Amino acid sequence: MHSEQQPENTDVIVRRGTDCEKWDGMAQVFGRDDLLPMWVADMDLPAPPQVVDALKNRAEHQVYGYTFRPDSYYQAFIDWNRQRHHWQISPECLSDAPGVIPAMALCIHTYTAPGDQILIQTPVYRPFFDVVTDNKRKLVTSPLVEDQGYYQMDYDDIAQKFAQGVRMMILCNPHNPVGRVWTADELKRLGELCLAYDVKIITDEIWADLVYPPHRYQPMAAINRDLANQTIALLAPSKTFNIAGLHNSIAVIHNKDWKKQYDQALKRAHLDFANIFSVVAFTAAYRFGGEWLDQLLGHLKSNCHQVTAALDGYGGIRIRPPEGTYLLWLDFRSLGLGQDLIIKALVEHGKLGLSDGRSFGREGDGYMRMNVGCPRSMVTEGIARIKESIAYLTEKAE
Template sequence: MTHSFEKQIERRNTRAVKWDLVKSLYGAEDVLPMWVADMDFEVPEEVIKALTARAKHGVFGYTFTDHALASTITEWLNDRHDWQVKKPSILYSPGVITTLYMAIQTFTNKGDKVLIQTPVYPPFYQIVTNHDRELVKNQLVLRHDRYEIDFDDFEAKLQEGVKAFILCNPHNPVGRVWTETELRKIVALCKKYNVMILSDEIHADLVYSNNKHIPIAKLDEEMADKIITCMSPTKTFNLAGLQVSYAIVPNRSKREALEKTFQKQGIHILNTMGITALDAAYQHGREWLEQLLAQLTRNIDYVVEAFAEHPRVDVIRPEGTYLVWLDFRKLQLSQADLKDFLQTHAKVGLNDGASFGEEGTGFMRMNVACPFTLVEEGTNRIIKALG
């Protein structure tokens, strides 16, 4: 079946964060939103059918997760990532960030050092600071339009007594898909200094040619007991509003401890529609996903090629995710002026690079998970304003 990703679906007046908050965030209705990380694409037809059938049932009582759902997940992980996961190691959650919050509460104490790699997804900062943990940063290094890990600094920070490291792979916002060599270095160093790894791998399925997502927990069987991997179909299949995710926690005692923290917070059941969508997407969404990746590649290619003609903006081409990290530093604008230029003159709403940390100053994040015509329009608005 051929899926169309050129259909423009009207999302206004659906309480869509991306579209219905444009005026309050950017000051005008005519700003094109290319910010928050959801897609403007319709989900796979099989998911719509499954949700429709469930809705027509008409009863929405308590729902549980079962062996069949766990099998669907393990088959997906084996097929997509060559990762053999045992069903009992799966722990369900409303979202990846929720799981990370619970993990920090469970496995660290107030005052403990927690390491993140910046610039990074803004909630990573809050996960640490909202729990009165000490934030430690390992700044990523930009070399030749590609970010790398400063492993000397990484080890130096671990030596300071870091208790947990929050990994983002694929990385949001810089788009890196960490290689096996890089991941093995991370594992070896965390093992050496007895540091737990909390790995956000929500974009694992959104990886482009010549790159391969490798779940960090599969690289070292001994270290796997100190790794919690957070995954979800929500980014892959545009299901974020249904709030469904899962964590892979191989170590039984850690899994039970984490589950106990969830229960303390009153989180013990998943959204009925989220369960339905996860099951349908993983069972029937493979062909749709391959076509999606082709569409996203086309969109990214266009952005890269269009800005190549305008050397004042550098594009950090993503190896994964549908988020493009744009470097505007050559314009020599303050961050406030850069934001004003984009939303007032270009009429495009992007994510403020500084919200990902001070290392994001001079940058903006563009979401290209939308029909090509919108990618073309947004890119050309910026280019025209530059002129």
């Protein structure tokens, strides 16, 4: 990345008027369109210049006919994972997917039947709930255990629920919204339970690349051969390179029978197509985006730090810096005011749009999720708006 393209120096790019969910869609969610939106998980930052150039080149060709994903597309993903994560993936394990959540839905259809139990760990990204219930499977939740803002898995609870007949679990690694980057030991312990109870693991690793050292992303499928065979990993360049609107993702399936079933289902649903722009962006991002990502991570980490330094302890708010993601999980519980009042103050007084913690499950009551994937000036503004909201609430309470 050239110095003038560093996120720190990036002027705010006006996104209003581009039909983007975060800005143009805010009225639908918040009932007004004059908020600073720090909710939807994409970034108010430009994609890597190499991706932008590749897209421009492709657009200039002027012919946009049918395409397929060439070998170089898969190779870019394989090389990226070998170099950055020491994860060796062979091309035979790769399958296509039009998005991580659509692929999850396809897995649910392929490997389970209506009424089957599927476990998720809450609080978690809302579509994990919906993809299970929309497809008429039975949702089983295992709440993460929180201690001073640090979340861990509840293995006893998971084992107990697995013993009651769970067929599949959907893992979020790293975890949105609590910002944990699960360690190899944690994943191994969970994986052993999955093997013992023959629970299929669908692991959503869309946040894999947005991890702050010394924390390290551990692919579930790279722990050992047994777990590779028990796992379907879903990944995408969407979050890492801010190209979520191109809607493209990839599945890693080591188990040959499961891969065959998945590929057949993809074909049956006629979802085995490729979009030329997403293929071009995916390849350029994984091939050339490493240096850009390293700089982005520095920027995001300092955004997280800025918010934590300014707001942890402020008016009773608690925040712990995330190990990965650009999402902060703000704990307002000690204010004892109730979620509706906090949201009202943030929206009506602070003019700030954060994600309601309750959308991540009942354990999210009292929390708000703040997206700091944006230029520094927006983070500063977001902090000021939270402080104003708190001041307003405190005044009201007196």
